[in-house]
Amino acid sequence: MKKTAENEKVHPLDAKLSMAHFYVAIIALALGGFAGLLQTLVRSGRMELPAGITYYQLLTVHGVLLALVLTTFFIIGFQLSAVSKTIGPLSTPSRITGWIGFWTMTLGTVMAAVMVLLNEASVLYTFYAPLQAHPIFYGGLTLVIVGSWISGGALIAAYRKWKKNNRGQASPLLSFMAVVNTLLWIVATIGVAATVLFQILPWSLGWVDSINVLASRTLFWYFGHPLVYFWLLPAYMCWYVVIPKVICGKIFSDSLARMSFILFLLFSIPVGLHHQLLEPGIDPIWKFLQVILTFLVVVPSLMTAFSLFGSFEQYGRSQGAQGIFGWFKMLPWGDARFTVPFIGMAAFIPAGAGGLVNASNQLNQVVHNTIWVTGHFHLTLATSVILTFFGISYWLVPHLTGRTLTKKLNKLAIIQGVFWAIGMSFMSGAMHIAGLLGAPRRSSYSTYGDSTQALDWIPYQIAQAVGGTILFIGIILYIIIFIQVAFFAPKGNEEFPVGEVTDKAEKTPLIFENWKLWLGITAALILFAYTIPFIDILQNAPPGSKGFKLW
């Protein structure tokens, strides 16, 4: 009989590869988090930056390091270890490919970082043309994406090998999910790669004089929305598969979990126009069509919420919980592996509701480019996703380094989560309110000539600085825990929790792994939603724009 997955540790060589990704991620967290702290202090009006550093340079550092570098490195590290754990060690060629991907991404990160530090690329992490950064900045970002494709290739190769050796069997749930997220990423990054390689790089190198701004933005947002699902799905992997095991319960349904992941693959890409609702040059009918497609992700989101709380309730009742909500008290609140991601899940309720506002065809106009939006993605990405990633690392890092999360560290991890919840309530709450009053996002401290309206925003900006300071303490606590479990905690066997399906569950249908079908539908939806508006954009293009360096 085969050994059960529980007994197997991630292969030491794969562990090393994953850990390399986590080291880069934690450096990005430390520097990007510090930049974030300084931003909130500057915007409170109580501090000025020394040595000619501008607010927008810091903002570029913050966005690139946290939204692009931290997330991509952490996710690839986590997914590689999840595949290694559930379908077995990577083959040597796959592992070498993984290392090539890692070094390519790291080189790209260093190139982009140097340009940002030299103030040659203060274009923020969305780098909208016709603001024009140094070509090395764009080259660096390209390498990050190419590296992620190489690593994705290693992961898919491992999955295909498993499928070949296990014909007719459903792959392990965690590996299936990692494959869906990798495919989502590859399909999505085609858009950003297209604009960087074919438009922005030739233009920044001076090979062409002008750029089609709207086409570039449209390609960027074709990527920009699935990007947020690329961040979210690894958190869902933890919520669906890891958390049930942590609470000693069972996965509610394997099939429904797979179905929701497939729905995210289908409906997260052909929706980028909802980020461009207020832009000229795009017919409102196509905007509305993509608004409809955007809202279809409501279905898998509701499925996820149901499954999670379903498995919580099943566990609580199996422990003898009484009444409608008695099971809630039975959950292991003293276990950081559960509690920290749970805070993230709870944050996803207001975060999701805010997302509905943002994507609503008309309501978007009230909040577009106000600091409400910043408040929104600090709940989704910077709370739901990041706290789940923290929760994952509390068992994954010691599992990979052969150490344990001690009782003391576990307690510190819960305190860390509480700090995060408090800090983010202040910061994100104040951002949401100030945004409704009209305060813009991505702007340094300004009273706009002592405008009474702008002066009303200042108290909320001070509240953001208070929240930002508490969050930075949270980051310091996290780094302390990370360093402990990576280098100093006592040696031992920390479990890699992989949940099992309830005994009553039916066999998982194989249709979920019919990739030709799902990728075919994905492509069809993308072509349906984008072909006509994109041809319109190209055919009706105004004269292009030359580059501007306005910082």
Place this chain on the structure above:
Amino acid sequence: MHMHKFEKVWLIFGTVALLVFLTVLGVSAFYLGNQPPSCLVTIDPEKVEVTAPFNAPGLYEVTGKDWDYELVFVASAFSYSPAKVEIPKGSTVKVIATSKDVIHGFEIAGTNVNMMLEPGFVSEYTTRFNNEGENLIICNEYCGVGHHMMSSRIEVVSK
């Protein structure tokens, strides 16, 4: 594929709520005409200063149209022209704007007027000014080091 009875109820409830929600948005957009600003007119971004109406930014009274005034704005790093304008209370105004250089925002703070200004495109939005007092216009899309200085004023005055 088996689904729990409660899950079916939950998903039916969610899907019906979604359909109602999208219907409301659709009716508002296509029947009531509440569309996001989506002007399809283009312009040469290098020739904004010599292209009407942007060669003379400011407020113009018009007749025979659904709006009383046309308010022409030109945005460039890091200012709007005009820098200040007075509008009689209760008038309906069509804002017509474009950018001479990079992407800018055009937000009248505290109102629903909010649109992107992109080089090469004209942006338009029609609105009514019912409340007396000062309205702050700000740039809400990052445009460079002076982004947070970029503003203009609309003073709504009694007729």
